[in-house]
Amino acid sequence: MTRSSTLSAGADAPPLVDLDFHKRQKALSFALLLPAAFAVLTLILYPLIRVVEISFRDGRMMNFARISELPLGLGNYARVLGDANFWNACATSALYVTGSVGVGFLIGLATALLLNEKLPGTRFLRTLILLPWAVPGVIVAIMFLWLLDSSFGVFNAMLRDVGLLTGDFPWFVDSRSALISVVLATVWKTYPLITLTILAALQSVPRDLYEAAMIDGANRWNSFFDITWPGIKGPAYLVIMISALGVFRDIDIVFATTNGGPARATETLALYVYKEAFHYFRMGAATAVGTLMVGVAFFIAFLFAGLANRARY
Amino acid sequence: MAGIAIRDVRKSYGSLEVMHGVSLDIKDGEFVTLVGPSGCGKSTLLRMIAGLEAISGGTVEIGARVVNGLAPKDRNVAMVFQNYALYPHMTVAENMGYSLRLKRTPKAEYDGKIQRVAEILGLGELLQRYPGQLSGGQRQRVAMGRAIVREPDVFLFDEPLSNLDAKLRVQMRLEIKELHARLGTTVIYVTHDQIEAMTMADRIVVMRDGVVEQVGSPLELYDNPANAFVAGFLGSPSMNFLEGRLTGGADQGFELTAGTILRTGRQMPGDSSPALLGIRPESIRIEEGGTEVRIAAIEPTGADTHITASIAGQHLTIVINGRVSAKVGETIPVAVDPAALRYFAPEDGRRLA
Amino acid sequence: MSIRRILFWLVLAGFTVVTLFPFYWMVMTAIMPTDAILARSPSLLPDLSRASFAPFVEIFVDKPFLIWMRNSLIVNLICTTLSLLVAALAGYSLSRFTNRPQQALGASLLVSKLVPSSLILIPLFIIYSNIGLFNTYAGLVLANMTIGVPLATWLMKGFFDRIPRELEQAAMIDGATQLQALRQIVLPLARPGLAASTVYLVLTNWSEFIFARTLVDTPSRQVLTVGMQSFVGEQMVDWQLLMAAGTVSVLPAVILFIFLEPFLVSGMTKGALAGT
Ligand SMILES: Nc1ncnc2c1ncn2[C@@H]1O[C@H](COP(=O)(O)OP(=O)(O)OP(=O)(O)O)[C@@H](O)[C@H]1O
Ligand SMILES: [Mg+2]
Numbered sequence: 001m002t003r004s005s006t007l008s009a010g011a012d013a014p015p016l017v018d019l020d021f022h023k024r025q026k027a028l029s030f031a032l033l034l035p036a037a038f039a040v041l042t043l044i045l046y047p048l049i050r051v052v053e054i055s056f057r058d059g060r061m062m063n064f065a066r067i068s069e070l071p072l073g074l075g076n077y078a079r080v081l082g083d084a085n086f087w088n089a090c091a092t093s094a095l096y097v098t099g100s101v102g103v104g105f106l107i108g109l110a111t112a113l114l115l116n117e118k119l120p121g122t123r124f125l126r127t128l129i130l131l132p133w134a135v136p137g138v139i140v141a142i143m144f145l146w147l148l149d150s151s152f153g154v155f156n157a158m159l160r161d162v163g164l165l166t167g168d169f170p171w172f173v174d175s176r177s178a179l180i181s182v183v184l185a186t187v188w189k190t191y192p193l194i195t196l197t198i199l200a201a202l203q204s205v206p207r208d209l210y211e212a213a214m215i216d217g218a219n220r221w222n223s224f225f226d227i228t229w230p231g232i233k234g235p236a237y238l239v240i241m242i243s244a245l246g247v248f249r250d251i252d253i254v255f256a257t258t259n260g261g262p263a264r265a266t267e268t269l270a271l272y273v274y275k276e277a278f279h280y281f282r283m284g285a286a287t288a289v290g291t292l293m294v295g296v297a298f299f300i301a302f303l304f305a306g307l308a309n310r311a312r313y
Numbered sequence: 314m315a316g317i318a319i320r321d322v323r324k325s326y327g328s329l330e331v332m333h334g335v336s337l338d339i340k341d342g343e344f345v346t347l348v349g350p351s352g353c354g355k356s357t358l359l360r361m362i363a364g365l366e367a368i369s370g371g372t373v374e375i376g377a378r379v380v381n382g383l384a385p386k387d388r389n390v391a392m393v394f395q396n397y398a399l400y401p402h403m404t405v406a407e408n409m410g411y412s413l414r415l416k417r418t419p420k421a422e423y424d425g426k427i428q429r430v431a432e433i434l435g436l437g438e439l440l441q442r443y444p445g446q447l448s449g450g451q452r453q454r455v456a457m458g459r460a461i462v463r464e465p466d467v468f469l470f471d472e473p474l475s476n477l478d479a480k481l482r483v484q485m486r487l488e489i490k491e492l493h494a495r496l497g498t499t500v501i502y503v504t505h506d507q508i509e510a511m512t513m514a515d516r517i518v519v520m521r522d523g524v525v526e527q528v529g530s531p532l533e534l535y536d537n538p539a540n541a542f543v544a545g546f547l548g549s550p551s552m553n554f555l556e557g558r559l560t561g562g563a564d565q566g567f568e569l570t571a572g573t574i575l576r577t578g579r580q581m582p583g584d585s586s587p588a589l590l591g592i593r594p595e596s597i598r599i600e601e602g603g604t605e606v607r608i609a610a611i612e613p614t615g616a617d618t619h620i621t622a623s624i625a626g627q628h629l630t631i632v633i634n635g636r637v638s639a640k641v642g643e644t645i646p647v648a649v650d651p652a653a654l655r656y657f658a659p660e661d662g663r664r665l666a
Numbered sequence: 667m668s669i670r671r672i673l674f675w676l677v678l679a680g681f682t683v684v685t686l687f688p689f690y691w692m693v694m695t696a697i698m699p700t701d702a703i704l705a706r707s708p709s710l711l712p713d714l715s716r717a718s719f720a721p722f723v724e725i726f727v728d729k730p731f732l733i734w735m736r737n738s739l740i741v742n743l744i745c746t747t748l749s750l751l752v753a754a755l756a757g758y759s760l761s762r763f764t765n766r767p768q769q770a771l772g773a774s775l776l777v778s779k780l781v782p783s784s785l786i787l788i789p790l791f792i793i794y795s796n797i798g799l800f801n802t803y804a805g806l807v808l809a810n811m812t813i814g815v816p817l818a819t820w821l822m823k824g825f826f827d828r829i830p831r832e833l834e835q836a837a838m839i840d841g842a843t844q845l846q847a848l849r850q851i852v853l854p855l856a857r858p859g860l861a862a863s864t865v866y867l868v869l870t871n872w873s874e875f876i877f878a879r880t881l882v883d884t885p886s887r888q889v890l891t892v893g894m895q896s897f898v899g900e901q902m903v904d905w906q907l908l909m910a911a912g913t914v915s916v917l918p919a920v921i922l923f924i925f926l927e928p929f930l931v932s933g934m935t936k937g938a939l940a941g942t
Contacts, residue, residue: 036756
């Protein structure tokens, strides 16, 4: 770099130019990052490192301050991988995520396509349809506990009215229906974001493409698969990924509805981690599973980010 | 007011060098245009002068002061961006007055300056509007107004007219020229429209791939291009380049590849080495007894007629003042003014004669 | 309107009705007398003349609802303010510069989206026990920031990306310092982004449950979601009261959402989406 001073003698030189402007600019760009970097380092990255560390500490220690005194080893991973409940949680998570996101995606796609038809009142219906997104998971859980209540739930009342049910049915307690019920509540909260994303994508598909396709004699199916889907699949993959990661990570709804029951029928991996850690205080096992989960999440993200990227071209 | 001295300026992005040592002296009050194909580094050079881009090597002096390390605000330059970059949340008056406000100019002086500039540019009616409520041409004027209000040492323009329609462009071209005559401030003007470059500039700087190819007055460059690139870049339609070899001796011609000799009426130095012959379309005339060429297309533009002809498998564009009666497919005899011919080396385009 | 469009409209209206039904039934349960709702086959359109708003008063008397609300509000406001401040600065830096530190932070923020709250809780729990942040607002605020900062940073980056850099550059040529350009040109233009991020953050913090449930155990520090969940654990759930409480807890979120929605739809970008 060159010297950054003035040639003409100081009189008309502006002050404070002894430091190169572009260096100051760079320094400022780092300074702006500092608070966020500090937050991320102390609140996310350092804790994550601790997670990995704890997952390699063998044995139990009720005094958490001294957990790092335990010997290093692979014991937690061995224990967890040999635990039938872990594999059960894997299967439950897989069902829970694919069920919630799969159904959510279909409903989201359908509502987005309908909202995009510019029917009268859609501007208003759109706001209404998106509302569940704003409801806290715990409240969603409570709402569905009530709707699906065995004796007084309005859902069973309707079933009784049409003759599909006599007596009671405990949706969240019966092992055959518990997971479906949790999925239902999750879909209700999850699909609005999918609607929103796909709607935004639909609105950016150029109108004249449809006109051109119509002139070429395409029917509605053709124009959906040849024009609409290619136009929205990038954002669609992205929102599927984001929703899937969200459902995979969050435990609010499961926790507040079934807390994993009956007999672990709804115990997802995230809930398994929570219970290992805070019911049984097996921090080692919990962090081992958590570490594996982050790995899986990475894989999901990678897969769909790749798909979404490819869809752009 | 100030001249500008650019000494061996380089620019790298990471390990990639995009500007390879540019040197240039611009006199106080001069109007200089930077031209060159897309990606050649015109904007980069301009932005380094403005202080928006760090200079990786070399120095830039404005008014005999090295400004490499100075912030844009301390260089006393004004810039007009291609997309105008008007502040959308400020009115026209506020846009133009922003620099004055930053300098804490007293109210009376502030109002006076804005009024004066608004008058020069015919913006009086629009002062209270927001940029979103203006047409492209009006925005362009506000952007210029914002630059003028500052009373800078140097005006920097980065393709300021490229978003306007053709007619408005011609009008603004004249206005900018007039403004320069009136204010006498140094101007560096980036464009890739060679007509803009030719008509506005005191001097043109032709750039390619991060180096300066040639600097000179418009006619100097037009008449005496240093190489085939400059020759081809300036002028519209652009110069014809014919491949062939020089023929020494009595033939006084240029042998095209097929063995056809184009009579040039001028004996060339040297032997029969391969060369590129450059002929401007307007220096070709239809003349009895000239070389026969076959007409491939005729494009009347009204005042002129552009003829595309072929000779020995190569294309030749001819501009004839007025109209022609010949038809496509016919042959016509053409002759060239020997003084207008330029010869270039086929390997690197360097000027031979 | 063609038959097809009428059909479309009906299907859409059907979706809307089904989607809104849980809200409707929550409100009905709260305001109607118990005999109208807690029945074997309650009428879906109960006689509204019998509605009573007494349960909305009761929740404040019977339960420490006010305390939960206050706690939620305190944590929410502090966390939103801090996250927004941190995120606006970082988002700007990420949007305008792409040096190593920016790339590193961007990558870490993405990684943080992959980490379940129930996992990050474990080290936080251990650290908090060590340094006495357990049972404090500060601890809860910091924990919520692990979600808020990445979310808002990406959102803000997306909004800054849509403000042309030429505007700041023009300002700097006009005589502004970089900070002046940021304050006088960029921030006013980023206002919709700041508004959207604020609402986003408020909603997210309002929903947060698992941190509050685990990192706080004194009743006087409990937040709304945890309080609501504790209802469910009781032997005999008082559904009317619970639904009244539910209605009150959802209301602020719903009102805020109605403000946010236009920003969301018109301004949906990849950056904004990645923030969620
Ligand atoms: N931020 C950057 N990172 C890497 N390379 C860059 C960057 N900005 C510009 N370049 C490269 O520098 C070269 C010069 O770019 P510049 O914008 O100056 O071209 P230009 O002559 O103004 O072109 P145009 O006529 O298209 O505006 C180009 O090859 C460009 O790809
Ligand atoms: Mg350019």
